[in-house]
Amino acid sequence: MEGTKQFSVDTGALALELDFEKDHPLRRLVHKAAGTVSNRNRDLFQIRIYGKELGSGDFELAHVFTAEDEMEKLIGAFYTRDEDLLKVRVYFTWNKRREEGGSLRILYQVYDGYKYGVPYDSLIRIPLVSDIEYDGRGKDTLLPPGCQFRNASGKPVIIPMSGKEFSSDIKLPLVLLGGDKKHGYSITFPNYSDLDNAGCVQNQSKFFALMDTEDSVRDGFVRMAPDASFNDTVEIKLSAIDAGWPEAFGRYREDWASEYDFSEYDREDLQWIRETAVHHFLFLYGNEGFDHKTGTFDVDGLLKMGEAFGGFDTVTFWNQYPRLGVDERNQWDFHRDFPGGMEALKAAVEEFHKRGVRVLLPFIPWDRGCEESTRSMGDQFAELIRETDADGYQMDTMSSAPFSFRKKADKVKKGVLLQTQFHPVKNHPVEFITSSWDEYWGHGAMPEADVLRFMLPRHIAPMVSRWQRQEGKQELIQRAIFGGTPIIIWTDVFGRTMLYTEEQKQMIREWKTVYLKYREIFQGGASVPMYPTDREGVYCNLYSDNSGGDIYAIYNERDSAEDSAIELWHAGTRAEVIIGAGRAEITGDRLIVRIPPKQVIQVFTESW
Amino acid sequence: MLKQETVYIPEAEYIYRVSHRIMEGDCQMDHGPRLAKVGPLEADLYCVTNAMYDQFLKESGYAPVDSAGFLRHWESGRYPDGAEDLPVVYVSQEDAKAYAEFYGKRLPTEEEWQYMAAGPEKYKWPWGNAKNYKFCNVFGENTQPVDSHPEGRSPFGLYNMCGNVWEYTSERLDEVDHSHQFIVLRGGSYYTAHYYWHSESGAMRNNSHLKVHLMGGAMDRYGTVGFRCVKESG
Numbered sequence: 096m097e098g099t100k101q102f103s104v105d106t107g108a109l110a111l112e113l114d115f116e117k118d119h120p121l122r123r124l125v126h127k128a129a130g131t132v133s134n135r136n137r138d139l140f141q142i143r144i145y146g147k148e149l150g151s152g153d154f155e156l157a158h159v160f161t162a163e164d165e166m167e168k169l170i171g172a173f174y175t176r177d178e179d180l181l182k183v184r185v186y187f188t189w190n191k192r193r194e195e196g197g198s199l200r201i202l203y204q205v206y207d208g209y210k211y212g213v214p215y216d217s218l219i220r221i222p223l224v225s226d227i228e229y230d231g232r233g234k235d236t237l238l239p240p241g242c243q244f245r246n247a248s249g250k251p252v253i254i255p256m257s258g259k260e261f262s263s264d265i266k267l268p269l270v271l272l273g274g275d276k277k278h279g280y281s282i283t284f285p286n287y288s289d290l291d292n293a294g295c296v297q298n299q300s301k302f303f304a305l306m307d308t309e310d311s312v313r314d315g316f317v318r319m320a321p322d323a324s325f326n327d328t329v330e331i332k333l334s335a336i337d338a339g340w341p342e343a344f345g346r347y348r349e350d351w352a353s354e355y356d357f358s359e360y361d362r363e364d365l366q367w368i369r370e371t372a373v374h375h376f377l378f379l380y381g382n383e384g385f386d387h388k389t390g391t392f393d394v395d396g397l398l399k400m401g402e403a404f405g406g407f408d409t410v411t412f413w414n415q416y417p418r419l420g421v422d423e424r425n426q427w428d429f430h431r432d433f434p435g436g437m438e439a440l441k442a443a444v445e446e447f448h449k450r451g452v453r454v455l456l457p458f459i460p461w462d463r464g465c466e467e468s469t470r471s472m473g474d475q476f477a478e479l480i481r482e483t484d485a486d487g488y489q490m491d492t493m494s495s496a497p498f499s500f501r502k503k504a505d506k507v508k509k510g511v512l513l514q515t516q517f518h519p520v521k522n523h524p525v526e527f528i529t530s531s532w533d534e535y536w537g538h539g540a541m542p543e544a545d546v547l548r549f550m551l552p553r554h555i556a557p558m559v560s561r562w563q564r565q566e567g568k569q570e571l572i573q574r575a576i577f578g579g580t581p582i583i584i585w586t587d588v589f590g591r592t593m594l595y596t597e598e599q600k601q602m603i604r605e606w607k608t609v610y611l612k613y614r615e616i617f618q619g620g621a622s623v624p625m626y627p628t629d630r631e632g633v634y635c636n637l638y639s640d641n642s643g644g645d646i647y648a649i650y651n652e653r654d655s656a657e658d659s660a661i662e663l664w665h666a667g668t669r670a671e672v673i674i675g676a677g678r679a680e681i682t683g684d685r686l687i688v689r690i691p692p693k694q695v696i697q698v699f700t701e702s703w
Numbered sequence: 704m705l706k707q708e709t710v711y712i713p714e715a716e717y718i719y720r721v722s723h724r725i726m727e728g729d730c731q732m733d734h735g736p737r738l739a740k741v742g743p744l745e746a747d748l749y750c751v752t753n754a755m756y757d758q759f760l761k762e763s764g765y766a767p768v769d770s771a772g773f774l775r776h777w778e779s780g781r782y783p784d785g786a787e788d789l790p791v792v793y794v795s796q797e798d799a800k801a802y803a804e805f806y807g808k809r810l811p812t813e814e815e816w817q818y819m820a821a822g823p824e825k826y827k828w829p830w831g832n833a834k835n836y837k838f839c840n841v842f843g844e845n846t847q848p849v850d851s852h853p854e855g856r857s858p859f860g861l862y863n864m865c866g867n868v869w870e871y872t873s874e875r876l877d878e879v880d881h882s883h884q885f886i887v888l889r890g891g892s893y894y895t896a897h898y899y900w901h902s903e904s905g906a907m908r909n910n911s912h913l914k915v916h917l918m919g920g921a922m923d924r925y926g927t928v929g930f931r932c933v934k935e936s937g
Contacts, residue, residue, distance in 0.1 A: 162738040164717040165823045169736055186736055188718070202736070287911075288725040323879040324731040327722065353827075356834040356906075469897070497897040498842050523842070523895065523905060 100159055102170050106189040108197025108335040113187070115159050115172050118152030121223060126335050127197075129278045133229055137222040139172070139185050140203060143316060144217040145210070149176065154183060166191060180208030184325060196346060198334040200285070205328040207321040218316040224282055224303070224331060225315025229273035238270040238340065240284070241307030244625045246542060246652060247632055251307075253544050253624050254535075256518055262494065264521040265351060265550055269303075269312065270336065270343045276627060281334045281343040283350065286327065303329065341623045341637070341664070348550050359527045360553045364510035367453065367486075368530050368555045369618060371408035372607040375401060376559070376585035379414040383587050390434035392443040398450055403600040404584055405607035410447060411455040411489045412440070417589055419462050426462045427475050430483075441483045453486040455514065460493055469497055477503035480511055487512025494531075495524035518547050518556065530555045533580055536562070540570045541577065541695070542634040542650045544624040548578055549636075552618045559583035561593070568595055572602050573695045576674060577648045579617040579638050581610065609674045609697065613638075616646050616699075623664075630659040633690065637664055646673070647698045651690035661686040667700035704754050705788045705850055710859050711936060712744040712819060719814050723911050724903045730887075730914040731878045739814040746811070746819050747931035749849035749862050750790040750870065751802060753782035763805045767798055772921025788848040790868045790929035796886055799871050799930040808932035810873040813912065815933060816889050820865070821909040822858025828909060829857035829864040839866030841906045843893035846927075861931075865906050868892050868929035869913070887912040892927035 104111035110125035121137040138150045147153075154174035162169040170187040184204040189197075207217065229235050238244070244252040256263030272279035284303045306312045319328055336343050359365070377384045377397065384397035401407035414433060415426050424432065433440055444454045456479060463472060476488070477500075487510075490496060494517040504511040512530055519528040533545045533556040540560070548556055558575040559582070560567065575582040582603060586594050595603070610617060619640025626637035632653040638646040645664050651657045663684050670679040670686055675696030678689040690696055719739035723730055756774075759765065767773050775793040776783070782791075794802075796810070803809045811819065820829050830838045838855030840847045840863065850862055857864050864870070869888040876885050891907035903913055917923055 162718050162736075164738075164825075166825045167718050169718050169738075171736070188736060204734075286725070287722055290725070290727065322729070322731065324729075325733045326729050326731070327734060353832070354834065356836050358836065495897075495899075498895065499897075520899070 100156070102161070104168075104170065104187060104189065104199065106197040106199050107193045109199050109333065111187070111199065113170065115156055118150060120151060120172070124223075126229070126278060126280070128335060128337050129273075131229060131273065131278065133231075134223060134227060137226060139222070140183060141220040141222065141316075142181070142183070142205070142217060143219075144181070144207075144215055145179060147179075149179075149181075151183075154181070163191075166194075180210045180323075182206035182208075182325075195332075196334060198332050200330060200332050202330045203328045204325040205319060205321040206323060206325055208323045214320070214322070217319055217321065219319050219328065220315040220317070221329070221331065222315075223333070224269065225313055227269075227271045227280060227282070229271055229279045234274040235279070236272045236276065237309050237312060238272070239306050239308055239312050240267055240269040240282075240303065241305045241311075243267060243270065243340070246634070250539065252542050252634065253546050255546055262520045263518075264354075265546055267546070268343055268347050269306070270340060272336070272339055277337060277339045279336050279339075281336050281346065283332045283334075283347060285330055285332050285350075339627060341626060344549070344623050345621065351550060355526055357526060357551070357553070360529055365512065365529055367510060368512055368514075369553070369614065370611070371453070371555075372581045372610045372614075373401070373404050373407055373603060374409045374411065374557050374581060374583045375407040376411050376583055377413060378587040378589055379412060380418070381587040381590065384410065391439065392446065394443060394446040394450065398452065401584070403597070403604070404595075405604035407452055407584070409453045409455055409486070411457070412443075412485075413457050413489075415457045415459050415462065416491065419459065423464075425464055425467075426457070426459045427479070430479065437482050444483050444485050448484070453512075454483075455487045455489045455512065456480075456483065456485045458488040458490045458493075460491065460496075470499070473497060473499045473503045476500050477507045480504055481507040484508070486510065487514060489532075490515045492516055494518060495520045496528060498523060498527060501527050518554075525551070525554070529553075530557075532556060532583070533558045533578070535560050535574075538563075538567055538570075540567070540574050542652060543574060544578060544636055545580075546624070548580060549622050549624045552620055552622050555581065555618075557581035557583045559585060561585050561588045564593070565596060568593075568599055572599060572606065573650065576602075576606055576697060577634075577636060577650050577695045579610070579622070579636065579646070579648060582606070605674055613644070613646055613673070613699065615642075616640055616644055621664075626661070626664070628659045628661050630657055633657050633659045635659075635661060639664055641665075643702055645700050645702060647686060647688075647700070648695060649677070649688055649690055649698065650695040651692060654692050656689060656691050658687065658689050661688065663700065663702075665700070665702035667702050669701040671699045671701075673697050673699045705749060705752060705848070707751070707755060708748040709745040710748055710861060712742045712746050712815075712859055712933075714740070714742040715818065715823060716740050717818060717823065717825065719817060721813060721817065721910055721912050723913065728914075730912075732874075732876050732887075739818070741815045741818045743936040744811075744815065744819075744933045745936045746815075746859065746861060746933045747808075748860065750868060750929045750931045751799075752788050752849055753777075753791045754787035756791040756794070756802060757782060759802050759805060763801070765798075765801050765805070767795070767801075769920045772924040773798065775921075775924065776926065788850065789846045790849050790863075792846065792868060792926050792929050793924045794928075794930070795923040796871045796875065798924070800873070802930075803932040806932070808934040810871055810930060811933045813872045813874055813887060813889070816870065816872050817909055819859055819861055819933075820857050820890070824858065826858065826909060828855075828906070829861070830855045834906065836906060839863065839891075839906055840893045841866040841891060842895050846893055864890050864909070866891050866893060868927055869925070871928065871930040872912075875917075884917045885914050886917060887914055888928060889913075894927045
C-alpha cells in the first residue's frame with residue numbers, strides 16, 4: 096500500500112473515506128445502517144502553538160502506512176513540521192471481527208521538540224469531534240460528555256461521580272443524534288489518564304470528558320502537554336448508534352464494566368443488602384432507640400417507630416461523631432464505655448437479629464491515634480465484628496478502604512457489609528465495596544439521577560439527605576422513587592430533629608413494598624437514566640433486567656399534568672401504575688402516560 | 704522441584720500497542736501502534752524459580768557488582784525451605800539478564816512478552832477477554848509457585864503472566880533528554896499498594912506496562928518482580 100494516499104475504511108458499522116493528499120483528509124463518514132453520509136472534508140487536527148494555528152496541511156505528510164493482523168486493521172499517517180520541531184501521528188484502527196460493535200478508534204500522538212528549548216503552551220482540536228454532525232446543525236441533538244441532560248432551569252440531571260478528578264473512570268460519551276433521535280454517533284475517550292493538570296501528556300483527555308456544554312464541545316480547543324516522544328495525546332472511539340441515547344449509554348456501560356471483575360457482588364453472603372429497602376440511622380444519644388432512664392437499648396420502641404415507614408431492614412448505630420475528641424478516648428474506647436459495655440452492644444445486635452433487622456456499626460477513619468496504623472485499625476475493625484456479631488460497617492467519609500479490611504472481616508464472619516459514605520473510587524474499591532450512600536446535600540433535587548446507580552445497579556446505594564425539611568423530604572422520597580433506590584431514614588441528625596409527615600411515611604411504606612416486589616428489575620443491569628420521552632419537562636428512568644418486565648419511573652416537573660408517549664424498551668402487553676397517581680396504557684409500541692404536576696410515578700410493563 | 708520447560712512461539716506479525724496509567728512524568732517511549740514481528744521463539748513456561756536461580760549461581764559463580772538487596776529474601780545464601788518453586792525476586796534486570804545469558808537465552812522484548820501473553824487473538828488477559836481474579840494471584844499475601852493457576856495460562860500455555868510477580872522485559876530506556884533511565888514491567892503482582900498515589904498494581908492487562916525509574920543497588924531489586932526468558936528457535 097506504500098504510495099497510496101487514499102483509503103477506504105469499513106468497520107462494518109462505519110465507512111470512512113480518507114485522502115491524505117488533501118488539506119482536509121477526512122472526506123466523508125458514512126453511517127452504514129442508515130446510509131447517512133456526513134462529516135465531509137474534515138481536517139484531522141488543528142493545533143495552536145507559538146501564536147499559530149496549524150492544520151494537517153501545514154505539515155509535511157512524511158509517511159502513510161497500513162497494517163493488519165488477525166484481529167485489527169490499522170492506517171497510520173505521520174506528519175512533520177520541521178520549522179517548529181512538531182510531529183503528529185494519527186492512527187485509525189478497527190476490529191475486523193466487529194468485537195467492538197464496528198467502532199473506529201482514532202489515536203493522536205503529538206511530538207513537541209521544544210523549539211525554543213522550553214515547552215510552550217499548546218492546544219489541539221479534533222474537528223471530527225467538535226464539528227461532528229449527522230443530519231446537520233439545527234436538526235442534530237448534541238449531548239455533551241460532561242453533562243448530557245439539563246432540566247428547564249439548566250440543572251444537570253445525571254449526577255456524575257463526585258470527588259477528585261481521579262476518583263472515577265465513569266466519563267459518559269459524547270452523543271450526537273440526528274433528527275429521528277435514533278441514529279447518530281457516540282464518541283468516548285478511552286484512555287488511562289488520571290490527572291487533569293498540565294504535567295501529563297494525556298491530561299486533555301480528562302478535559303474532553305468534562306466538556307459540559309455544546310459551546311465547549313464546538314469550540315473544542317483543549318490544552319495538551321506533549322514532549323519529544325510519542326505518547327498518546329488523545330484517543331477517540333467513534334461508534335454508530337441506531338437506538339439513541341439508551342444504546343449509547345448501554346454500550347458505554349458495557350465497555351466500562353469490561354475492565355472490572357465484579358465477582359464480589361456475586362458473593363452469596365453479601366446478597367442480603369439487595370433484599371433491604373428502608374434503613375435507619377440511629378444516633379444513640381437521642382431517644383429513638385435508646386432509653387436514657389434505664390441506659391439500655393429500646394429495640395422494640397425503635398422498630399415500632401419504623402413500622403410507619405414499612406419497617407426498618409437495617410439500623411446503623413452511631414455513638415461516635417460529634418462526641419469524639421473531648422478527651423483522648425477513641426472510637427474503640429467509645430464502644431467499651433458504652434452503657435453496659437461491649438456486652439450491651441452485642442445484646443442489642445442480638446435483639447435486632449431476632450427481629451430480622453441487620454445492624455451496621457460506625458467506622459471513623461479519621462479517628463486514628465498516633466499509636467494506630469492501617470494494620471491495627473483493620474484488626475480492630477474485624478475484632479469489633481467478632482465481639483458484637485454486627486453485620487457490617489457504615490464507613491464515615493470514606494470512598495475507598497484497604498482491601499485488608501475486607502479480608503480481615505471475612506475471617507471473623509460471613510456477610511459483613513462494607514458501606515462507604517461516598518461512592519467507592521475506581522479500580523479495586525468499586526469492586527469490593529459493594530454498598531455506599533447516595534447522599535446529596537442541596538435543595539431542588541428533582542429530577543436527578545445518580546450515574547453509578549445506573550452504571551452498576553448491583554451496587555446498592557440507599558438515598559440519604561440529612562438536612563431536608565418538609566418540602567425537601569418530599570423531594571428526597573421522590574428522588575428515591577425516581578432513582579429506584581432504597582432510602583435511609585435519619586430523623587435525629589446529631590441532636591437536630593428532622594421528622595417526616597404521616598403522608599411521607601406512607602409514601603415510603605408504599606415505596607418499600609414496590610421496591611422489594613420488583614427489586615430484581617430495579618437492580619437490573621440494563622437500566623438507563625434519562626430514557627427518552629416526547630415531552631419537555633417530563634423525565635424518565637428505565638429499570639430493566641431484560642427478563643420479562645420493565646419499570647418506567649417518570650417525573651413531571653411542570654406545574655400542570657402532562658401526557659407523554661414513551662417508546663417501549665421491550666414490546667409490552669400490559670401497563671400498570673405501581674406507585675403514584677398517574678395513568679398509563681400501552682398503545683402499539685408506545686407507553687402513554689399522564690403524570691400529575693411535580694409528581695413521580697412508576698409504571699410496570701409486562702413484556703413478551 | 705519444578706524443571707523449566709519451554710513453549711514454541713511461532714513466527715508472527717501483529718499490531719503492537721501498549722498503554723499505561725498516566726501519571727505525572729508520563730512514559731517517554733514509542734507505544735505503537737506498529738506492526739511487530741516476533742518469533743520463532745522458545746519461551747519459558749514458568750518464571751525462573753528460586754531453585755533455578757540457585758542452580759545458576761552455583762554453575763556460573765555469578766555475583767553482582769553491587770549486591771545491595773540481592774536475593775534479600777534468602778537466608779545465608781539459600782532460599783527458604785519450601786520456596787524452591789516460588790519465583791525468584793530481589794533480582795535486578797541485570798541479574799536477570801546474567802541468568803538468561805548464561806543459559807544462552809535473553810529477556811523478552813516488550814513486543815515479545817505481549818504476544819506471549821495475549822496470543823494471536825490479542826486477549827486482554829492471558830486467559831481471555833474477561834477480567835477474572837480467580838485466574839491469577841492478585842491481592843494476595845505472597846508469591847505462589849510458578850505453576851499455580853493453570854486456568855490462567857496464556858494462549859501459548861505460559862503460566863502466571865498476570866499477577867504473582869511483575870516480569871522484566873529487555874528494554875532499558877533513556878528519557879528524551881538522557882537525564883534518567885527507566886525500565887518497564889509487565890503483568891502485575893500479588894501485592895497491591897492500597898493508596899491512589901502508590902504505583903499501579905494488581906492484575907495488569909496484557910497490553911499495559913509500568914514505567915520504573917532506575918537508581919541502582921537495592922532500589923532496583925524488588926520483592927514483587929521476577930522474570931522469564933526466551934531464546935530464538937531453530
